[in-house]
Amino acid sequence: MQLIHDVWVNWFEGEENSYNVCRFHEWRKKDKIELLDRIPVVKVEEELYEFIENDLQDLPKKLLFLIYKQTRMKKNQKTYPVEHAAIVSNGKDVIAFDTLGYNIPVKKSRLIPRHERQVLDMVENMNVLPLRSKRKIAKDYHILSLPPAAMAGLTRRERQLKQVLMMALDQLKYTEHEEELRYWLTEWNPEYYPFIKSIKPKQAWKMLYKETKEGWSMQHEEFCQKLIRGQAFFESLWKQEHKEEKAKSQN
Numbered sequence: 001m002q003l004i005h006d007v008w009v010n011w012f013e014g015e016e017n018s019y020n021v022c023r024f025h026e027w028r029k030k031d032k033i034e035l036l037d038r039i040p041v042v043k044v045e046e047e048l049y050e051f052i053e054n055d056l057q058d059l060p061k062k063l064l065f066l067i068y069k070q071t072r073m074k075k076n077q078k079t080y081p082v083e084h085a086a087i088v089s090n091g092k093d094v095i096a097f098d099t100l101g102y103n104i105p106v107k108k109s110r111l112i113p114r115h116e117r118q119v120l121d122m123v124e125n126m127n128v129l130p131l132r133s134k135r136k137i138a139k140d141y142h143i144l145s146l147p148p149a150a151m152a153g154l155t156r157r158e159r160q161l162k163q164v165l166m167m168a169l170d171q172l173k174y175t176e177h178e179e180e181l182r183y184w185l186t187e188w189n190p191e192y193y194p195f196i197k198s199i200k201p202k203q204a205w206k207m208l209y210k211e212t213k214e215g216w217s218m219q220h221e222e223f224c225q226k227l228i229r230g231q232a233f234f235e236s237l238w239k240q241e242h243k244e245e246k247a248k249s250q251n
Contacts, residue, residue, distance in 0.1 A: 001066060001129075002122055004087065006074075007036045009096050009109035018053040019151045019159060021095065021108045024116075026156040028244060037074040039096065040067050041087045043123040044131060049090035051133030058103045059084075060131040071098075087111070089123045143170050143209065150213050157241050158216045164237045165212060165224040172227070173205050181205055188212065188223050 010033045012021045027033070042063070044052075052059070064084050071082035085098040094116045097105035111119065141147040143166050151159050175181060178201045185204045186193045188211065199207070212220060228234035 001040050001042050003038045003070065004041050004115065004119060004122065005038045007039055007115050008112050009034050009036055011098065011107040011109050013107045015108055016054065016056045017145060019148055021110060022156055023110050024112050035074045037072040037079045039085055039087055040070040041089065041119055041122050043126040043128050044088050044090060045128055046090050048131055048133050049088055052088055052097060052105050053095050055139060056104050058134050059105065060134065063131055064103065087119055089119055091123055094119045146213060154216050157244065160241050161221060161224060161238065162216055164228065164234055165220065168224065168227045168234055169209055169212065184208060184227065187226060
């Protein structure tokens, strides 16, 4: 284990999927970026790296013991110890985490390109820490935690809007209004209209979910905007993403 100094991190909290821990080119001005005075670098096996990157389960106790208070955060010209934080690498990719005092990687961050390259150089000749993850069952993806393939190639904005759409669809699933479900399926694809009456509500929802979870397009965006209309929480998320997009285009 080695230490790296003066590292910028952009923490994403409570994210169990790596696609939501944004790469440097997707960082935003409003993100809470922190400077770490120092943080340990650990080379781990592929399985453990993937576990840390894509899960929120307990980390190996030996890893927590090894990194205990090795990280120091810089704030207002002073440094403070961080209980359990580290940068881990599988030799190909890099991610930082902070447990916030728990046993799970609550906060995760990518690094700026210069630091990422520095870490990869550091671990090139470093021994792999012989630790395994505690994952007992395969990770379960679902509508509120889509598989990576469903988010592949999307920008940060598109991923955020897609999550809004999935939350709205999840809410729609439990509606008791059969006609509403049929209506939204037709709104998504008007070609279904001739036989919409023969489709059962559960089938209509499954068709809608199956088709909208793939990719992202203007059709998705327009459908999402219609679906969330009048729902304050979803509309606030939608407006925030468009505000970010507008600010980005003006820079």
